[in-house]
Amino acid sequence: MRTARHHLLSVLVENKAGVLTRVASLFARRGYNIFSLAVAPTDDPRFSRISIVVDVESSPLEQVIAQLDKLINVVEISELHPDEAREAELLLVTVSADADQRAQVIQLVGVFGGQIVDVGLGALTVMLAGAPDALDDFEELMRSYGIVELQRTGRVALPKLGASSGAAVDHSAESA
């Protein structure tokens, strides 16, 4: 569950060997908690984007950003405020559902706009992509049927179109 201590950082990095290790070890060494992390190349193959949800108070957040910015391979860091960003996440869940319950589960999947990707005798595997809050709600509902296995990707985000220019707090200009 997201809390007020969660901040989403969108970090543009050079697409080089070991960059994720540098970021992860910096977090470990300075004692910052990572809540979730997603990483993949961008449209420009020279760069990757790491979306990190950090679990800190707001004052240490400045330190997190400043320390992160010192990594030579980190090109740009934006803090995305949830009100001003489009966030998405993907969830895969295998839910226990015998013949009696299967219809209920399928109905709920329909309501959330998910997809059944695998069906067994006593269980279903569902894929759901969407806003992290919706995924939280869905996960909670599925819990009552019995979650066999669950995997989430961690959130990714981009600034909302037309949102104020303050949406993405760009720290690149003042990097050290």
Next chain:
Amino acid sequence: MQLTGAQALVKSLETQGVEVMFGLPGGCILPVYDPIIESPIRHILVRHEQGAGHMAEGYAHVTGRPGVAIVTSGPGATNIVTPLCDAYMDSIPIVVITGQVPTAAIGTDAFQEADTTGITMGVTKHNWLVTDASDIPRVIAEAFHVATTGRPGPVLVDVPKDVSLQMMEWYWPESLDLPGYRPPSQPAAELIADAAELIAAARRPVIYAGGGVLKSRASGALRELAEQTGIPVVTTLMARGAFPDSHPLCLGMPGMHGNYTAVTAMQQADLLVALGSRFDDRVTGKVSAFAPHAKVIHVDIDKAELGKVRRPEVGIVADCRLATEALVSALTPRAAAGELKAERLADWSAQLRHWQEQFPLAYDQPAETEATTTGSGAGGRPPLLKPQFVLEVLRDNTPAGTILASGVGQHQMWASQYWRFEQPNTWVNSGGLGTMGFAVPAAIGAKVGRPDAMVWAVDGDGCFQMTAQELVTASAERIPVKIAILNNAYLGMVRQWQHMFYEERYSEVYLSPDLPDYVGWAESMGCVGLRVETPEEVLPAIDKANQIDDRPVVIDFRTDSMEQVFPMVPAGASNDDIVVHPSQRHRLAAP
């Protein structure tokens, strides 16, 4: 021109202007050592890779240019981790080249394989694993750029053996492509104006000068600022020499073993002008009680330092010299308008003078204590030397501009306290990491960088035993450093803490004054070895050492193990709770 990766590496170092490197060969770096035979770069063969790293640091400390060390894979690389960490903590630019097992063997637990880039990631500003010989010139150029710009620091380049042997077409990069690396330089004008405003308004200001002043070559600008504003200056352990100790505005070293006036001036200040300093715990003591009345102007080239410990009223991310010069310019019209007249600080100056008179550095003279502390009796041994006395004699009988290196512990604090630093880059010590054994190799590196200057190392007997083997290097390479061992037969600083905080329960700190025989050991390493036991012998021994210029000299000064470093702010305590020398304690009631 086709070159091997190894040839390209050596040629890159030459192109980069490297004149000397410190190293020790081994299996995976062998290809690189072959072209070193023909290279004009002087190679100094160390006896342990840690020595190579500290020598590179000592060289960088005194020249301001990057020191270079070259070692093999595996244990060669792990042995240099301590110097890398030391350089990282103290922002010293060094470039370390390590051999690595061939690329095909990486990850197979091959002989002398270590994950060098992984191990050193947290103790370097950046590191590189080269996987293609054609990357070598670019990576070396990037490595020197990163090490020496912005906040300086150590970098490491790991070169697999097959990459050293691979052929490449030589080139030198015309520009560097580091999209994520943009070191700041000029300060923002509006922040300088804000800072000038605070400076003009302050009535109890202190300039808190740190190592960044030396790194940015801002000593001249700092002096201008201090003289223009009349603001007194404290110089941290890393900034000793950044402002002359003889200057009337110099208050000396603050911190855990700083002098009373420097510590208390910061506590009572209404403004701290922090220049290239980082509010280290050894300076602040208990952070919540540090300088409680002070507004803070913090200039640092590393944005992450602003607000890391203490939130500044004005935080300026910039090169320290450029920011200090900008402050002087911004204050010039105020000076002309009479806003910076000395009278505005008259009360403050009087207060500082009063503290300086009441609480100078002090130690017991031997005559006062010999009977009780050193067991001198009829037919007994003479009273042991006071380490502070040895330092005073050494200070007063070495040429101006002498470079002083030190290890870590009591002797380091006494050296910083009792020396008179008049010039920048004449003090070589391990501040942040506190690396015992730093002095001998660092002094050697310093002497290589500044052969014109006399180089003394003040060392402890514990420290000396950690890296003394590098005196073999110094003898073989004719590097005439001079080592003053303050031999108190103890791990003295640990002993002091056990004395003060562990009810004098001395656990594992006794070392013996005679084992090893320091004079015999020094002579076996090709040095001149001298032993000094009485005050009368101190000066003649120092004079003799000063005359010797063809080999290293080691003097074993037998010092009093009871001696403690004062003043002292106990760890975790407020700087207000500073413990002064026993002879001054009665004055604390009415300061």
